[in-house]
Amino acid sequence: MFRFLNLDLLPPWTDECATIAFSLGNSFQIVPVNEIISTEVLLAPLTPNSTATVSDVVHHLFTESTHPPVYFILAHWWMKMFSPAAGLDLIWIARSLSAFFGVAAIPAMFIFAKLTVNSTLIAQISAAVMALSPFAIYLAREARHYTLVILLVIASLTCFIKAIQLLDKRATLPFWICLTWISINCVGIATHFFFSLTLLAELFVFLGRGWSQFHKDKNLLLQSPWRRIYLVAAGTLIGCLVWLPILRSIYQSPLTQWVSDGEPRINWLEPILRMLLWWWSMLILLPTAFNNISLWVVVISGMVTILFLGWVLPKLISGLKFFAQDGENRLITQALIGYIGGAIALFFLFTYGLAMDLTLAPRFQFVYFPAVVILLAISLASCWQQLQQKSIIQAIFFIAVISGLTVVNNLGYLQQHRPDLLAPIIQQNSENSVLIATTHKHHGQTGRMMGLAWEFTYEISPKNQSKHLVSPQFFLAHRSPETRSYATSVKILSNQLTEVPFSLDLWLVDFRAEIDLEPRQCTPDSKTHFRTGEYKYKLYHCPSIN
Incomplete structure (x- = not known):
């Protein structure tokens, strides 16, 4: 009973996102980096793929992951058998x-x-x-x-x-x-x-x-x-x-x-x-x-x-x-x-x-x-x-x-990653359009953002239809494998922020790089500079550009 009770209560955390995506025969490489993307684009690897085969599962595992294939093959057949809808x-x-x-x-x-x-x-x-x-x-x-x-x-x-x-x-x-x-x-x-x-x-x-x-x-x-x-x-x-x-x-x-x-x-x-x-x-x-x-x-x-x-x-x-x-x-x-x-x-x-x-x-x-x-x-x-x-x-x-x-009931210390704790904070403290940015090295960071996107899409949205609803966009600032630096991606993010004319709430989540937000006139929110559910976050308010 304990193993199945409230089984879908929490959104998937990063490792689960990897398991699901690879088991479906999908790749994380379809998610763009260094550009603003929607939740739909970010969650694309978690979309059931009717044309995927076991060969796709093994190929993506060996090229993008570090795990052997037995469980992922079984999970592929399992999800194929039940034909899950989104x-x-x-x-x-x-x-x-x-x-x-x-x-x-x-x-x-x-x-x-x-x-x-x-x-x-x-x-x-x-x-x-x-x-x-x-x-x-x-x-x-x-x-x-x-x-x-x-x-x-x-x-x-x-x-x-x-x-x-x-x-x-x-x-x-x-x-x-x-x-x-x-x-x-x-x-x-x-x-x-x-x-x-x-x-x-x-x-x-x-x-x-x-x-x-x-x-x-x-x-x-x-x-x-x-x-x-x-x-x-x-x-x-x-x-x-x-x-x-x-x-x-x-x-x-x-x-x-x-x-x-x-x-x-x-x-x-x-x-x-x-x-x-x-x-x-x-x-x-x-x-x-x-x-x-x-x-x-x-x-x-x-x-x-x-x-x-x-x-x-x-x-x-x-x-x-x-x-x-x-x-x-x-x-x-x-x-x-x-x-x-x-x-x-x-x-x-x-x-x-x-x-x-x-x-x-x-x-x-x-x-x-x-x-x-x-x-x-x-x-x-x-x-x-x-x-x-x-x-x-x-x-x-x-x-x-x-x-x-x-x-x-998710009250113990074993469950470390909790997107369900951060998403409501973003919902409650955002009055404008929301952009969530993170630094990115590999699909581990993609999965962390997927957990947030999933929570907004399937938990917060249905429960807040009569309220102001946050529909965030995301930016994955990818680290250059050659220079091992985020400088280029951070510069791209800064430039894209200046091209957004309307008011914006910028959430830097697990953002491990310096960024100059003065050109966009973004000011930090003194009330939100905390850590929750294994996420570190900082909110900036960026006014509209006349």
């Missing part, structure tokens, strides 16, 4: 595919736990945690590929745990499982390149097991059980190497440079604090969206969260320790903890070692999220069954329901 239906259909995969992750977690831990209770709790986790609900409600890749992580982890169990018994992994595992891993890489972190984390655990067995018997690593692991590793590596040319180009792509914009080595505490927030959201997310709720509500929610975690974490740790008393259970626990620890270590290695801050976005934590879910289920099952602490499960699921409602 308007809100398109957003619902685009998001519903992700929500569908999010729902599928619930029984997938049950199967994962049942096959590996062989406990119906743990399997049921795993499914319940996946169903109610605010992090899982958040990912499922966006038109993105993260719920599909979570399914693939679950499948890969199932094979991984079975392999660990068989290695411990010195038994050979069946050949059909090897082929299945290789296929899952190859599809995972073709769905999201960060699936490679899943593979590396699994590798770390195997290296640890191999080192342990090597000290017991040096010949073990050459025997049949380990040879099957080598087969899986070789097949997976071949599936990964296919993408190596694209991965090399991604490293230098402007689309991925945002993870390198900060200075995590100097501001070293910020990534750690962000990771804590993302971890908490896997279990609890109370109203904390300070952009649209009172500060005192955020403070109270934060205090309740800290108190709740302080109460529940020791009990969860006790439950995990109780479960790990048995030999095989200890093996499973060690493998899952090793996997999670390896994945988190990779995140911090990229963040602090390579200055690529992978903690900036909560969605990247999909890599180890299913392993966290099953560990939570193991702990809760122990509390319920052995430790007789049933109140903890009741409390967690009560909080989980509140957290789900928080996500559905």
Whole structure:
């Protein structure tokens, strides 16, 4: 229910615009830069294209984006099947595919736990945690590929745990499982390149097991059980190497440079604090969206969260320790903890070692999220069954329901880009024609403006028919790839402003360049110089030219 409730309430944010446009087989290059354009022109890539094919989807992805094609191809077929008309239906259909995969992750977690831990209770709790986790609900409600890749992580982890169990018994992994595992891993890489972190984390655990067995018997690593692991590793590596040319180009792509914009080595505490927030959201997310709720509500929610975690974490740790008393259970626990620890270590290695801050976005934590879910289920099952602490499960699921409602009503901190918060501000503070200008490097900035254009077209316009209605135009000031400067585009904007004879309200949104507005006699509005919904904005009033 949480995954589909109010699914089309928010306008698409920039990454969703990219998913929808590319899945429709459209290109962002049809949107002009360095000229004033209408909302219709700006939203053209989000228009259903009946002539587009899978080849168009793949072509535009490989020439304009940094993502592998599997999810986009599936989304293309999905939207073709439902033949969405223009308007809100398109957003619902685009998001519903992700929500569908999010729902599928619930029984997938049950199967994962049942096959590996062989406990119906743990399997049921795993499914319940996946169903109610605010992090899982958040990912499922966006038109993105993260719920599909979570399914693939679950499948890969199932094979991984079975392999660990068989290695411990010195038994050979069946050949059909090897082929299945290789296929899952190859599809995972073709769905999201960060699936490679899943593979590396699994590798770390195997290296640890191999080192342990090597000290017991040096010949073990050459025997049949380990040879099957080598087969899986070789097949997976071949599936990964296919993408190596694209991965090399991604490293230098402007689309991925945002993870390198900060200075995590100097501001070293910020990534750690962000990771804590993302971890908490896997279990609890109370109203904390300070952009649209009172500060005192955020403070109270934060205090309740800290108190709740302080109460529940020791009990969860006790439950995990109780479960790990048995030999095989200890093996499973060690493998899952090793996997999670390896994945988190990779995140911090990229963040602090390579200055690529992978903690900036909560969605990247999909890599180890299913392993966290099953560990939570193991702990809760122990509390319920052995430790007789049933109140903890009741409390967690009560909080989980509140957290789900928080996500559905967009009151949490996970939803970062909110065009729906800025558009009403522009509507309320504009009395003249509106021009929204932004600096532009790639389709990421185009998508940010698309979110605003969508909100004005499909939300604000129908609700304000009897009032003064803002119908904004847009200007994308493109950065020169040769000079890496906005000077030329800013000059074009200044010249075009002088050619507009009527009164104009100019909104500079995420405008990262200096501009001289004196020739147009534009004056800043002292009341509007703020930031909301991850948008920075500044309003200028430009009088009519006699």
